[in-house]
Amino acid sequence: MEGKIQKLLVASSLLMGAAVALIPLTSYATDGPYPTNGDKYAPGYECNKQGTCANGEGSTVVYVNVDDILSLDAVAFSGTNGDTAIQVMPNMPREGSLQATVRSAKPYTISLSAENPYLVNQADDIYVIPSRANVSNDSTAWGIKKIGETLNPDDVYSAITTNPEVFFEGGPHDESTTTEFPVGVSVTANVPQGTYATDVTVTAAVKE
Amino acid sequence: MLKKVLRLLFVFACVIASGVTQAFYSLNSNVLAVEPGDIVLQINPAEQTLDLYPGMTFTGTLKVKNIGRLPFNFNLLSRPYQVKNESYDPDFVTENSYTKLHNWLSFPETNFHLEPNEEITVLFNVTVPDDVPGGGQYAAIIVETRDSADENATVRVVSQVAGLLYAHVAGEEHIGGVLMQHSLPSLLLGSPFTASATVKNDGNLDFRIxxxxxxxxxxxxxxxxxxxxxxxxxDTPGLATPVVLPATSRSNSLTWTGAPQLGVFKAVQTVSFLDQEYTFEQIVFICPIWLAGGLLFLVILMIIWLILRHRKAKQSRPQAF
Structure with a gap:
């Protein structure tokens, strides 16, 4: 028995040693330091809050101007069959998407809201599809998914309300960044046929 | 024969005509649909700090540019600006004693038209009442276009870009903050290397951490x-300088995304705001959970082996009667 345990101990130690040897220990190598926007300093460089950086006294001065801009390109598209409408059959939830492209020099949020959070029948406005988190086979609902592990860890739909709610948080980027929000709709057989629609407000704002 | 040819020609003409008609509707539909890059709204700056005093009238500017492919109309709105939680989700609806600024805002003109690549400088006036107390006031100028809404879509998008205004009204200003909470890990078994801090603003003026x-x-x-x-x-993973608004708490996290799976590190976290500075130091062990489990298994095995060995040695010792 003692011999068996001794062998197991040696084998386990060797196995662990080999596994540890294979773990990359230098994955923390990072870039920089480099000059950056804001009142941050790096060797040889000095940057002010306008993002203007100068390297060294008396040397050739290099200026980098980062405008405090915020831009938004928001479109609803890609329903079904290349259309901008989402074609839904009873008890068969379908998904379209809403695309928002933002360029921001600072961290930003994208919030969504709707003056009327119901998809309204365009022929007869007494028929509506309410916004709910529960978009499923046996429900009449529509919702939009928040994007990001923190905002939507369970990958579920969120109801749209009249108050703007954050659906995405992004970091500063020189280039435009596109975020696609899945839009889910489900109806039961009780919902009259027709075209249903509503206005969704997409609000981009910096988050300092 | 002639009849057959005529009939064939008629059928052929009908097919061509229907195809042309279908193509026309399809083309028409595509023209109506708004494509990415068509309506792109840009503002500059995205936030401004205004120094005001009671009774003052101030005129500010905001640049709005069309960087899309199509012309569009836009309008200006003033909204209160507050935050909902410690994560600082923006709130453009709730009003409190720090959101009166939107009531003082007015626009000489609210409706505009922009051609592609055209930029316009819009004006806004701030009329500060005589009897307002000193401190911070916060609002948002919303630049809105409804031209991005596709009439045929299930979801018709209204695009809004918010320009934030941080106003400091001279008067009785109280500046104060408290570090409510901080965390720096000591042992990480696969979880991210994150340091966090929460600061509460006790005063009536915003400050930066x-x-x-x-x-x-x-x-x-x-x-x-x-x-x-x-x-x-x-991004700067080792630095953040967030703003803390009056009567709110703000949490901030710094995450080292390039942390290795195994190692021992010395971490130093500093939180400074106003005239306060806090420094926290910690030795941090990073170890994958399977390795921690394996080491525990080895220790248990070692103890069993030692016990067995001790028992065997005891049994094989010469017995004295």
Missing amino acids: RHTLSIKDFFTGNEVLSPETIDPNG
Whole structure:
């Protein structure tokens, strides 16, 4: 028995040693330091809050101007069959998407809201599809998914309300960044046929 | 024969005509649909700080540019600006004593038209009442276009870009803050290397926190993360300078995304705001959970082996009667 345990101990130690040897220990190598926007300093460089950086006294001065801009390109598209409408059959939830492209020099949020959070029948406005988190086979609902592990860890739909709610948080980027929000709709057989629609407000704002 | 030819010609003409008609509707539909890059709204600056005093009238500007392919109309709205939680989700609806600024805002003109690549400088007036107390006031100028809404879509998008206004009204200003909470890990079994801090603003004026994280290799002393480090996305994972609005608490996290799976590091977290500075130091062990489990297994095995060996040695010892 003692011999068996001794062998197991040696084998386990060797196995662990080999596994540890294979773990990359230098994955923390990072870039920089480099000059950056804001009142941050790096060797040889000095940057002010306008993002203007100068390297060294008396040397050739290099200026980098980062405008405090915020831009938004928001479109609803890609329903079904290349259309901008989402074609839904009873008890068969379908998904379209809403695309928002933002360029921001600072961290930003994208919030969504709707003056009327119901998809309204365009022929007869007494028929509506309410916004709910529960978009499923046996429900009449529509919702939009928040994007990001923190905002939507369970990958579920969120109801749209009249108050703007954050659906995405992004970091500063020189280039435009596109975020696609899945839009889910489900109806039961009780919902009259027709075209249903509503206005969704997409609000981009910096988050300092 | 002639009849057959005529009939064939008629059928052919009908097919062509229907195809042309279908193509026309399809084309028409595509023309109506708004494509990405068509309506792109840009504002500059995205936030402004205004120094005001009671009774003053101030005129400010905001640049709005069309960087899309199509012309569009836009309008201006004033909204209160507050935050909902410690994560600082923006709130453009709730009104309190720090959101009166939107009532003082007015626009000489509210409706505009922009051609592609055209930029316009819009004016806004702030009329501060005589009897307002000093402190911070916060509002948002919303630049809105409804031209991005596709009439045929299930979801018709209205695009809004918010320009934030941080106004400081001269008068009785109270400046104060408290560090409510902070965390720096000591043992990480696969979870991210994150340092966090929560600061509460006790005063009536906003201020900035400077939150930094420096990490050195415990054995070599090499700095692997510092406030100056810039990651490939252009972010500074070791530095954040968030604003804390009056009567709110703000939490901030700094995460070292490039942390290895195994190692020992010395981490230093600093939180400074107003005239306060807090420094926290910690030795941090990073170890994958399978390795921690394996080591535990080895220790247990070692103890069993030692016990067995001790028993065997005891049994094989010469017995004295």
